[in-house]
Amino acid sequence: MKRIGFKISSTAAAALLVILAMAQPTRLTAQAAAAATASIHGHVLNPAGIAITHGEVRLTTDRSSEAKDRKYPYKFPIDQNGDYKGTGITPGNYVVFVFQDDKSLDFNETVPIAKDEDKLVNFDMSRPEYISKMSPEDRKALEEYKKRNAEVVANNSKIANLNTLLTQARADNKAGNYDSAITAMKQATESKPDEGILWVTLGDAQLGSGEAAAKAAKTAGTSANDPAILQKYTDAATSYKKAADLNAASKKPNPETSGVAYNQLGKAEADLGDAKASSDAYDQAAKAQPEKAGMYYYNEAATLYNAGKMTEAGAAADKAIAADPKKADAYYIKGQALIPLATVDPKTQKIVAPPGCVEAYQEYLELAPDGAHAADVKGILEGIGAPVKSSFKAGKK
Known part of the structure; x- marks a missing residue:
């Protein structure tokens, strides 16, 4: 049988080599791309x-x-x-x-x-x-670093925990959950007894607890001067004093912390019935933050007024007016503190207001013609025959 064969021409062979040469790199590249x-x-x-x-x-x-x-x-x-x-x-x-x-x-x-x-x-x-x-030197350096870092981590963890306690206690105070706040802040002050703001918040909880107990006692017809209630005020005063002292002794005393601590101390001392200590505390608050003296002196006047200390309230109102002449309620407290001293002229049978009383009431109406006390003040002035110098207009009945 005759074998059938074929030959590739030189031209065709060359063309095939070119095609193979062109195809090979493409195939290799494609495989590499697929592999990567x-x-x-x-x-x-x-x-x-x-x-x-x-x-x-x-x-x-x-x-x-x-x-x-x-x-x-x-x-x-x-x-x-x-x-x-x-x-x-x-x-x-x-x-x-x-x-x-x-x-x-x-x-x-x-x-x-x-x-x-x-x-x-x-x-x-x-x-x-x-x-x-590692080399001995590197290991020593590593141990020193780890020790320092451990202290930093521990301090950061402690601060985070204190912030959590402080935030929760403030929320509890706002909600009236004073016992819970006291528990949290006692834990916080035991953990970091040198931080003034923690003692302020503890004092707020103790003061709130005392005032809530006093309110409940009045509702029940029992004495608000019960020793247990007074002890709450005493505890609060102690906490506020601690806060003020710690802040004053710190490397960078914070005027706001000092002002707040003394302001709250003034309230606690008033609740304890010590008007002198209360006034002294408010004076310290104003000294710590002179730019807020008007507010602190007004707080003093209002606190003493609510405590029935009229003479002291009037003196505090004068300080508040001197610091902030536009504080309408300070004039109202001054007038209220003076009006009990009014007398009756035996000849004319007219009411004679003590010096400064009418002027205080009139100034209140000038500054707050529609204020919460405007109607009462107008009635008092008319009752003692004094002119009402303001744009106050009584509401329709």
Whole structure:
């Protein structure tokens, strides 16, 4: 049988070689692209167990030279959280390094990465094997750092807990849950007894508890001067004094803390019936924050007025007016403090108001013609035959 064969012409052969040459690189490139589908991610901790916040993770298959001299086809940055991630990695068996400032810190010698795998590779330089290879000097420095850091962490944790207690106690005071607030702030002051603001908040809880108990006693028809109630006021006064003293002794006294502490102390002393101590405390508040003197003196006047201390309330009202001449309610308290001293002229049988009383009432109406006390003040002035010098208009009945 005759074999049938064929020959490829030289021209055709050359053309085929060209086609093969063109096709081969395309096929290889496509295979390489398809293979580069792996990725890597992880977290990096330094010898103190704290995240490294800058540097990079490098991958190589070169195991023949020093780390600094190797070629690294893949380099991935470490972020501020100590994390890194990278994609587009050709599958293979890699050495993975951690570098910082071009210095190798740690490595994992055998890291196989398969196709389509997202490889997790963490670095924890606080492991005993790593620490044991450190120089004595570096280990000593590490221990000192860890000790300092532990103190910082402990202090931060303590501060966070105190802030939580303080926030909750303030909310409890606002809601009238005084016993809960007292419990929280006693814990806080025991934990950090040198912090004035904690004692202020404890005092607020104790004062609130006392006033709530006094109100309940009046409703029940019992004495608001019960020793248990007075003890609550005494406890509050002690806390406020502690706050003021601690603040004054601190390296950077806070005027607001001092002002608030003395302001509240003034209220507690008034509840205890000590008008002199109350006035002294308000004076201290005004001294601590001169820009708020008008407010503090008015608080003094209102507190003493509500406590029935009319003479002292009138004197405090004068201080409030001197500090803030536009404080209408201070004039009202002054007038109210003076009106009980009014007399009756035996000849004319007319009411004679003491000096300054009519003027105080008139000034109140000038500043607050529609104020809460305007109708009462107008009635008093008319009752004693004094002119009403204001734009006050009585409401329709």
